[in-house]
Amino acid sequence: xxxxxxxxxxxxxxDVARExxxxxxxxxxxxxxxxxxxxxxxxxxxxxxxxLGYTVNLQARTLAGxxxxxxxxxxxxxxxxxxxxxxxxxxxxxxxxxxxxxxHTTHAHFQKEAVYVDMxxxxxxxxxxxxxxxxxxxxxxxxxxxxxxxxxxxxxxAFDDFSPMVTNVNxxxxxxxxxxxxxxxxxxxxFLAGRADFRSARERLDAYEKAxxxxxxxxxxxxxxxxxYQYSGGYHGTMSLLDLxxxxxxxxxxxxxxxxxxxxxxxxRGLRIPDxxxxxxxxxxxxxxxxxxxxxxxxxxLVEMGRQAAQLLLKYIEDPEQSVVRIIxxxxxxxxxxxxxxxSR
Amino acid sequence: xxxxxxxxxxxxxxDVARExxxxxxxxxxxxxxxxxxxxxxxxxxxxxxxxLGYTVNLQARTLAGxxxxxxxxxxxxxxxxxxxxxxxxxxxxxxxxxxxxxxHTTHAHFQKEAVYVDMxxxxxxxxxxxxxxxxxxxxxxxxxxxxxxxxxxxxxxAFDDFSPMVTNVNxxxxxxxxxxxxxxxxxxxxFLAGRADFRSARERLDAYEKAxxxxxxxxxxxxxxxxxYQYSGGYHGTMSLLDLxxxxxxxxxxxxxxxxxxxxxxxxRGLRIPDxxxxxxxxxxxxxxxxxxxxxxxxxxLVEMGRQAAQLLLKYIEDPEQSVVRIIxxxxxxxxxxxxxxxSR
DNA sequence: ACCATGATTGAAAACGTTTGCAAAAGACTA
DNA sequence: TAGTCTTTTGCAAACGTTTTCAATCATGGT
Numbered sequence: 001x002x003x004x005x006x007x008x009x010x011x012x013x014x015d016v017a018r019e020x021x022x023x024x025x026x027x028x029x030x031x032x033x034x035x036x037x038x039x040x041x042x043x044x045x046x047x048x049x050x051x052l053g054y055t056v057n058l059q060a061r062t063l064a065g066x067x068x069x070x071x072x073x074x075x076x077x078x079x080x081x082x083x084x085x086x087x088x089x090x091x092x093x094x095x096x097x098x099x100x101x102x103x104h105t106t107h108a109h110f111q112k113e114a115v116y117v118d119m120x121x122x123x124x125x126x127x128x129x130x131x132x133x134x135x136x137x138x139x140x141x142x143x144x145x146x147x148x149x150x151x152x153x154x155x156x157x158a159f160d161d162f163s164p165m166v167t168n169v170n171x172x173x174x175x176x177x178x179x180x181x182x183x184x185x186x187x188x189x190x191f192l193a194g195r196a197d198f199r200s201a202r203e204r205l206d207a208y209e210k211a212x213x214x215x216x217x218x219x220x221x222x223x224x225x226x227x228x229y230q231y232s233g234g235y236h237g238t239m240s241l242l243d244l245x246x247x248x249x250x251x252x253x254x255x256x257x258x259x260x261x262x263x264x265x266x267x268x269r270g271l272r273i274p275d276x277x278x279x280x281x282x283x284x285x286x287x288x289x290x291x292x293x294x295x296x297x298x299x300x301x302l303v304e305m306g307r308q309a310a311q312l313l314l315k316y317i318e319d320p321e322q323s324v325v326r327i328i329x330x331x332x333x334x335x336x337x338x339x340x341x342x343x344s345r
Numbered sequence: 346x347x348x349x350x351x352x353x354x355x356x357x358x359x360d361v362a363r364e365x366x367x368x369x370x371x372x373x374x375x376x377x378x379x380x381x382x383x384x385x386x387x388x389x390x391x392x393x394x395x396x397l398g399y400t401v402n403l404q405a406r407t408l409a410g411x412x413x414x415x416x417x418x419x420x421x422x423x424x425x426x427x428x429x430x431x432x433x434x435x436x437x438x439x440x441x442x443x444x445x446x447x448x449h450t451t452h453a454h455f456q457k458e459a460v461y462v463d464m465x466x467x468x469x470x471x472x473x474x475x476x477x478x479x480x481x482x483x484x485x486x487x488x489x490x491x492x493x494x495x496x497x498x499x500x501x502x503a504f505d506d507f508s509p510m511v512t513n514v515n516x517x518x519x520x521x522x523x524x525x526x527x528x529x530x531x532x533x534x535x536f537l538a539g540r541a542d543f544r545s546a547r548e549r550l551d552a553y554e555k556a557x558x559x560x561x562x563x564x565x566x567x568x569x570x571x572x573x574y575q576y577s578g579g580y581h582g583t584m585s586l587l588d589l590x591x592x593x594x595x596x597x598x599x600x601x602x603x604x605x606x607x608x609x610x611x612x613x614r615g616l617r618i619p620d621x622x623x624x625x626x627x628x629x630x631x632x633x634x635x636x637x638x639x640x641x642x643x644x645x646x647l648v649e650m651g652r653q654a655a656q657l658l659l660k661y662i663e664d665p666e667q668s669v670v671r672i673i674x675x676x677x678x679x680x681x682x683x684x685x686x687x688x689s690r
Numbered sequence: 691a692c693c694a695t696g697a698t699t700g701a702a703a704a705c706g707t708t709t710g711c712a713a714a715a716g717a718c719t720a
Numbered sequence: 721t722a723g724t725c726t727t728t729t730g731c732a733a734a735c736g737t738t739t740t741c742a743a744t745c746a747t748g749g750t
Contacts, residue, residue, distance in 0.1 A: 010467055010491070010736095012735090012736055012737085013737065022699085023699070023700045023701075024700090024737090025700060025701080025702095025738085026698090026699070028737065028738060028739085029698095029699090032738080035697095036696095036697055036698050036699085037698075037699090038697090038699090041699090055463040055464060056736090056737080057467050057468040057735090057736050057737070058464060058467070058469050059404045059405075059468040059469065059735085059736080060404075060408055060468065060705090060735070060737040061736080061737050062404045062737085063402075063404045063405055063408055063705045063707085063735090063736080063737070063738090064705055064737040064738040064739080065704080065705065065738055065739075066737075066738060070447070078429065078432060078433040078436055084423065084424075087423060088424050091423055091450050092450075100447060100449055100464075100465075101449075102415070102446070103447070104445055104446075105436050105437075105440060105446075107440065116445075118400040119400060119445075120445075122400045122401070122402050122403070123402040123403055123405065124404065142398075230631075231631055231635060232631070260632065260635075261635060264635045264636050264637045265635075268637055286575075286576055286577070287576050287605065290577070290580050290605075290606060290609045291609050292608075292609045292612035292613055355706095357705090357706055357707085358707065359706080367729080367730090368729065368731075369706095369707090369730090370708085370709080370730060371728090371729070371730080373707065373709085374708095374709095376707090376708095381726095381727055381728055381729085382728075382729090383727085383728065386728090386729090401706090401707080402705090402707070403707095404706080405705070405707040405735090406707050406708075407707085408706080408707070408708090408735045408736065408737085409706075409707040409708040409709080409734075409735055410707085410708055410709075410734085410735065411707075468735095468736085
């Protein structure tokens with residue numbers, strides 16, 4: 001009757017109960033696979049649900065104390081392949097366990113992080129995964145105090161000894177990559193930096209500098225180009241490097257996407273890789289194996305990080321009192337064809 | 346007291362009320378910016394909320410009839426840049442409006458689609474976006490009947506006249522691309538197909554065939570390589586094409602990612618693009634402008650699709666009775682440097 | 691036939707909000 | 721001062737579940 005803007009009420013547990021001729025608590029028990037339910041009633045209830053097209057209301061279930069079967073995922077930026085890869089892997093792992101993902105992108109508004117974490121963890125979700133470059137640890141303590149299950153995924157050194165974490169020691173990867181170049185006789189090594197406000201980017205830069213120092217090669221500030229972890233940054237950064245009076249003979253990019261930018265910038269200048277310019281990337285995205293020449297890179301165990309983090313979180317949801325686990329996955333130098341001996345001067 | 350596994354109860358509206366010395370409905374009114382609240386009480390409530398660290402429980406709010414401020418997003422596969430781009434754009438647009446995103450990936454399990462759509466739309470979310478290649482329309486009718494706001498994003502011809510949709514006519518794009526190659530004198534044109542079970546892939550193949558027919562060029566089945574919209578598919582498909590007794594002089598790839606695979610396969614064989622092999626892609630992902638030579642491609646308005654779909658959905662949430670809107674965004678041929686005249690035989 | 695036992699069931703109380711309704715409190719008008 | 725509005729408040733009933741508790745129902749042993 002004339003209900004213009006009225007959302008049709010959906011089928012509830014009570015409707016099903018009426019249809020099946022039982023009390024509504026029985027329906028709940030059938031839903032949750034309770035042990036003590038006579039099989040004929042169970043049958044009747046199931047048929048009624050079928051007939052009425054019943055779907056459980058997750059909000060209500062959660063509110064009443066059940067599980068929401070939803071995991072919160074806070075990421076900084078969906079745009080780069082790094083995040084995308086990890087998110088995909090988390091998604092796969094969690095959907096296997098029957099969980100949905102609720103996604104919050106901070107878009108680098110660090111202030112609002114805490115607010116959203118609060119929202120997500122008050123009722124909405126059963127657990128929280130955080131894949132964010134910079135974190136104030138303030139709200140983490142709250143989560144810990146509330147015994148709310150969460151796992152941090154990070155590509156930098158631990159900064160918080162009390163949080164369960166999956167980390168990836170890529171400091172060491174960047175160090176080894178730089179050494180590889182030095183061992184091939186390179187002395188002028190360009191560095192395509194990542195976003196300066198990211199811990200991981202700073203660490204990689206740090207490793208690069210340490211490796212140079214170790215081999216008594218003076219730092220040349222002009223060889224360090226600011227970047228943004230994106231293709232365009234790699235491209236333009238490389239252009240600037242090639243414009244130097246004495247251009248570098250090798251480039252270390254803070255991720256593969258920038259390295260591909262470097263490839264195309266070099267090609268644009270008619271340079272050949274690796275003969276005229278050696279390049280090393282970071283991440284080992286799928287493309288890196290196929291580009292020509294195949295890209296030497298530091299493999300970040302992205303899929304593995306996602307999987308491990310998801311599994312760890314599920315364990316905490318099972319038992320929040322579990323001791324704090326930290327999983328450290330090593331970055332690995334993958335040697336392909338984009339590095340060769342420095343041309344002799 | 347000895348509550349081992351007991352989650353600490355969180356601060357509720359009632360706690361705030363007690364702290365502020367008002368009734369709990371007043372707190373709710375303050376939360377929702379009601380008009381009739383004396384400013385001193387409002388102040389007291391706000392302070393109490395502050396002091397206690399109150400966060401609204403969204404489940405409860407939704408259950409009680411409010412908005413969840415969450416949008417459901419169903420995608421097929423997070424892994425490819427196409428989806429990633431659209432998702433990112435949706436995310437940006439929605440987060441501007443204060444919405445979170447709840448993500449469900451079907452992983453091509455078409456059967457379970459309906460179940461999850463049901464879940465998502467019963468309480469969890471205020472609206473639904475669907476970015477899925479193949480859809481049975483059955484559950485859409487349910488949504489429509491329930492007046493639940495949803496918008497479909499598709500890159501194929503409409504198959505359902507009653508659903509709000511943002512589509513992208515890429516049939517025409519594929520047709521124009523093929524014509525471009527033909528007009529450059531190419532007669533043997535390889536085709537790197539997409540997943541056969543995707544509507545969009547079939548449409549593009551169809552357009553390719555129609556364009557050839559139109560120019561009286563006979564179809565050569567061996568020129569059509571199966572693909573998967575991924576880098577590897579493009580790479581291997583191109584390898585097979587180049588192994589033919591009479592290899593093609595041009596390749597039309599169903600997306601840029603495969604086209605990049607074609608690039609590297611050709612380079613691996615020592616062929617030059619476009620001199621020895623012309624290539625056209627599909628999507629215009631950011632990289633395409635930078636690769637060398639820059640890739641001629643059919644631009645899919647991915648960002649625009651995401652934005653428009655999000656905005657449209659928000660309108661429907663505002664007023665579900667609105668008439669059914671269909672937004673059609675044209676694909677556009679972007680001519681760069683990867684196509685040239687066919688070598689004369 | 692009767693009692694103890696355990697398997698089934700139903701009623702009712704949460705869960706944390708929003709919201710309709712009516713009471714209380716002010717602010718005017720006469 | 722009483723009477724009439726208009727704000728401001730509090731109460732209580734939803735919302736759709738889960739879950740506790742007690743009641744009912746079989747069952748088998750004696």
